[in-house]
Amino acid sequence: MIKNIFFLIVAVLIALPAFADENTGTIRGEVKIFRERRFADVVLYLEDVPGAFKPPANNLRIDQKNLIFIPHVLPVLVGTTVEFANSDTVLHNVFSPSKPKKFNLGTYGKDTIKQQTFDKAGKVALLCNVHTEMSAFIIVLSNPYFSKTGNDGRFTINNIPPGQYSLKTWHEEKRPYQEKVTVKAGETTEIKIQLR
Numbered sequence: 001m002i003k004n005i006f007f008l009i010v011a012v013l014i015a016l017p018a019f020a021d022e023n024t025g026t027i028r029g030e031v032k033i034f035r036e037r038r039f040a041d042v043v044l045y046l047e048d049v050p051g052a053f054k055p056p057a058n059n060l061r062i063d064q065k066n067l068i069f070i071p072h073v074l075p076v077l078v079g080t081t082v083e084f085a086n087s088d089t090v091l092h093n094v095f096s097p098s099k100p101k102k103f104n105l106g107t108y109g110k111d112t113i114k115q116q117t118f119d120k121a122g123k124v125a126l127l128c129n130v131h132t133e134m135s136a137f138i139i140v141l142s143n144p145y146f147s148k149t150g151n152d153g154r155f156t157i158n159n160i161p162p163g164q165y166s167l168k169t170w171h172e173e174k175r176p177y178q179e180k181v182t183v184k185a186g187e188t189t190e191i192k193i194q195l196r
Contacts, residue, residue, distance in 0.1 A: 024159045025183035027167065029191030031153040033174060039153030041073040042195065043139045043170040045146035046160065046181075053143050055079030059115060062126070062136060064092050069126060069136030073172070075146050076138060081117045086110055091130055098124045100140060123170070139170055171195055 031042045055077050063070045065087040076082065084094045086108055094114070095104035100122030105114040107130065118124065118140045128134040139146075145165075147155040160183045169177040174195040181189055 022186045023162075025162055025185055026188040027157045027160065027181060027183065027191060028188050029155060029193065031149050031155065031169070031193045031195060033153070033171070034194060034196040038151050039149055040151045041071075041172065042149040042153070042155070042174075043073060043075045043141075043146060044149070044155050044157065045075070045139075045141050045168055045170070046143065046157065047166040047168060049143040049145055049161070049163075049165060051143070051161075053077060055081070059083045061085060062138075063087050064094075064128070064134070067131050067134055069134060072136050073148060074136070074138050075148055076118055076140055077144050078121055078140055078142055079117065079119055080140075081115050082138060083113050083115045085113045092134075093129045094126060095129060096124050096126055098122070100124055101138075137172060167191065169193065169195065 031039055033039050059081045060074060060076060061083045062074055063085045067088065084105060086092050089110050091107050091109050093105065093107040096102060100120040101118050101124045103116050108114060118138060121140050121142045124138040124140060126136040126138065145157050145160050147157045149155045162183050162185045164180060164182045167179055167181045177193055177195055181191065183189060
């Protein structure tokens with residue numbers, strides 16, 4: 001009896017992802033950047049997605065190593081807490097003058113972690129007042145349907161409720177791009193974008 005219940009539970013757990021996939025859609029594609037060899041750090045996100053979304057239970061992290069913020073671009077959902085680690089042997093000071101989240105974590109040394117919660121959508125520029133060459137960005141978004149490209153420009157946004165949405169891009173230097181996309185349950189919508 002217990003063995004049968006165990007197998008029933010396992011069967012239900014295995015079936016759940018397939019059920020979810022049948023009721024949601026995917027946007028997958030590729031971004032090219034005019035006159036660039038790397039296509040990384042383009043944030044793609046959907047607007048007009050109804051609902052309330054809980055931030056992740058686990059904090060995300062930006063490290064500081066070899067006088068570089070890693071990653072350089074971090075997209076997050078509103079309400080997400082980000083940890084700022086210092087893996088360098090020198091002091092750093094993380095601050096932002098950006099309107100969505102002005103903050104200053106003060107100066108701190110190696111193996112110290114400080115954190116900040118991002119509770120308003122928008123672009124948050126990160127700087128270090130000890131090392132003026134350092135910079136990074138946190139892109140705070142109102143729903144979890146977003147992705148960031150790697151060097152090859154590929155991206156995937158999964159588990160999207162069926163509907164019509166505005167797909168938008170953010171890049172540190174290029175003009176934003178926008179297009180209407182229709183997401184159908186159980187289907188993948190392919191997108192190709194060139195940023196200039």
